[in-house]
Amino acid sequence: MQAFSSEPGTEGPLRAVPGPATRTVWIWASTIAVGGFLFGFDTGVISGALLFIKREFGLTAFEQGSVVSVLLLGAMAGALAAGWLADRLGRRAALGVEGLVFLLGTALAVTATGYWTLVLGRVVLGVAVGAASATVPAYLSEIAPKRIRGRLLTLNQLMITSGILAAYLVNLAFSAGGRWREMIGVGALPALVLLAGAAFWLPETPAWLIARGRVDKARAVLRSIAHPEEVDDLVHRYRSGGRPGPDADPGRSGWRVLLAASVRPALVVGLLLAAVQQFGGINTIIYYAPTVIEGTGISAGNSIFCSVFIGVINLVMTLVAIRFIDTRGRRRLLLVSLAGMTISLVLLGLSFVLVLDPALSLVFMVLYIAAYSAGLGPVFWVLIGEVFPPHARAVGSAASTTVNWLANFVVSLTFLTVVNSVGTGQTFWLFAVVCAFALWFVARYVPETGGREFDEVDTALAERFGRRRPQRTA
Known part of the structure; x- marks a missing residue:
């Protein structure tokens, strides 16, 4: 390599x-x-x-x-x-x-x-x-x-x-x-x-070891993966990157670090994308794929095989995301993904409302899965590892993931009930509205995080949220 x-x-x-x-x-x-x-x-x-x-x-x-x-x-x-x-x-x-x-x-x-x-x-x-x-x-x-x-x-x-x-x-x-x-x-x-x-x-991560004062152990990890002459510089960079912002309260720990003004833009991005990833409808397809496909007129036996095919598309398009995420950027993949999800959900809903050929419904479903898997699906997990400052990364990731699971639970619990109340096509249109809102939010508030240090990401977040970024003390 x-x-x-x-x-x-x-x-x-x-x-x-x-x-x-x-x-x-x-x-x-x-x-x-x-x-x-x-x-x-x-x-x-x-x-x-x-x-x-x-x-x-x-x-x-x-x-x-x-x-x-x-x-x-x-x-x-x-x-x-x-x-x-x-x-x-x-x-x-x-x-x-x-x-x-x-x-x-x-x-x-x-x-x-x-x-x-x-x-x-x-x-x-x-x-x-x-x-x-x-x-x-x-x-x-x-x-x-x-x-x-x-x-x-x-x-x-x-x-x-x-x-x-x-x-x-x-x-x-x-x-x-x-x-x-x-x-x-x-x-x-x-x-x-x-x-x-x-x-x-x-190994344990150098960032965690340094934050706990275990610098010698961090050096040992770094020596196994970095040039020896750079280890001291790396330790310094980890220390600088992990320092809380100037508005941070020294008494805050655990979940309370997320209340600092310097962390809030990252928290908004993490929590909103966590919710959108689920309220955009993905797990209605993953959990209920055979049921949804059967509703298009395809037999139950063939529906199971079609769900396996959807799983393959999900995997293949994630590989596409891996190929481009470090060259095309997280933000561009998100924008293209959400646009594709919105369009395919509108078409999928239309295919149910107008009772079009079942093959068309399956095509729109596959396009939706492809759009999700090449962007929002993987990029969400990348962003929650990048937008939070190091001292708040674990709890920020945990908060975002908790909201993701909560939204997953709500959507999974209510999907069939909503379908029975308003119709399958109309339910997919509701998901399309969520994706369209997310497209606007990403265009307005989510910066590019690829190839950037945390300080650069933090500055970009502050600018997009209209917050003047306070200077760190030496």
């Missing part, structure tokens, strides 16, 4: 990383992003497993819905706890704890003997999913050289989409025998990888 150049102004704290060290960073990032894979797998696998669980346990419609939705409630709790956990124990230790919780939740679900033990297992899995979804972006942003930071952070979304697709394929593989326990149990394998990585080869 090619080494990075050291042209001034183009890289972040890790400005010039040797080729072998670049490979090391990618290995670390791939291990960390297993948390994203588990996120996708555990949210997707229940769609197939539930077909057999409901018969074995005799579940009512409400119980079936609760088995799906309690994971989202657990995820909200996990995301809320993740910021504290990652700041208190460290990013590496937090990932290790999350790996253990994934294993515990999987074991509870696989060995469930009835409805309540299954619900308990899904809640525990949700806690792990939510915590990992907040920890992974924070960790990746702190080990990533700026030149490939976008690609490393997008790796998380790639692993989420890979996990969803893997869940669909695992469901297909075990569906013939109705082996739902095996479907869920496959999730133990990536959980073991995450746990082993945290125990044996992942």
Whole structure:
């Protein structure tokens, strides 16, 4: 893999990383992003497993819905706890704890003997999913050289989409025998990888170590991935970048750091994009793809295969985002993505309202997935790792992720009810309105973050929000 150049102004704290060290960073990032894979797998696998669980346990419609939705409630709790956990124990230790919780939740679900033990297992899995979804972006942003930071952070979304697709394929593989326990149990394998990585080869991030005064350990990590003569300079840059703003209250810690005026623009961006990512309708397609496709007139059997195809498109377009996110920029991808989502949702709604050919509905659905996966899907996870100042990154990421899971829960819970009330096409038009608003918001308030130090991002945010950025003291 090619080494990075050291042209001034183009890289972040890790400005010039040797080729072998670049490979090391990618290995670390791939291990960390297993948390994203588990996120996708555990949210997707229940769609197939539930077909057999409901018969074995005799579940009512409400119980079936609760088995799906309690994971989202657990995820909200996990995301809320993740910021504290990652700041208190460290990013590496937090990932290790999350790996253990994934294993515990999987074991509870696989060995469930009835409805309540299954619900308990899904809640525990949700806690792990939510915590990992907040920890992974924070960790990746702190080990990533700026030149490939976008690609490393997008790796998380790639692993989420890979996990969803893997869940669909695992469901297909075990569906013939109705082996739902095996479907869920496959999730133990990536959980073991995450746990082993945290125990044996992942480092703690230099930013966290320096913030805790463990400079010697930070130097050891930096020496393994940077030129030796640059280590002292890197330590200084991490210290400067991690200093709270001049308006920060020294007494504030944990969630209270988000109340500082200097952090608020980043918080607005993180929370609004978190909500839009879900209220834009993506998980109505992911969770209810077979139901929606069947509503176009396609048979139930073919609907399942079509949902696998949607999973493939989701994965392929995420790869496209990885290819362009560090060269075309986060902001441009967001604008193009939201414009494409708005247009495809309008057309998708029209296809249902006018009862057009089912093939057209499927085409518009695929276009929507492609637009989402090439922009809003991965870029959201990149931005929450970049817009927050280092001292507020873990809690900022946790706050944004919590809102994301809350919005996910609300949309998933109300989608079919809204469809029954106003119609399928009209529901997709409501999602289109959300995407159109988000397009305006991004154009007005979201700066480019790619290739920039935090101070540059902070200045751009201040300008867009009309806030005069106070000067930092030396």
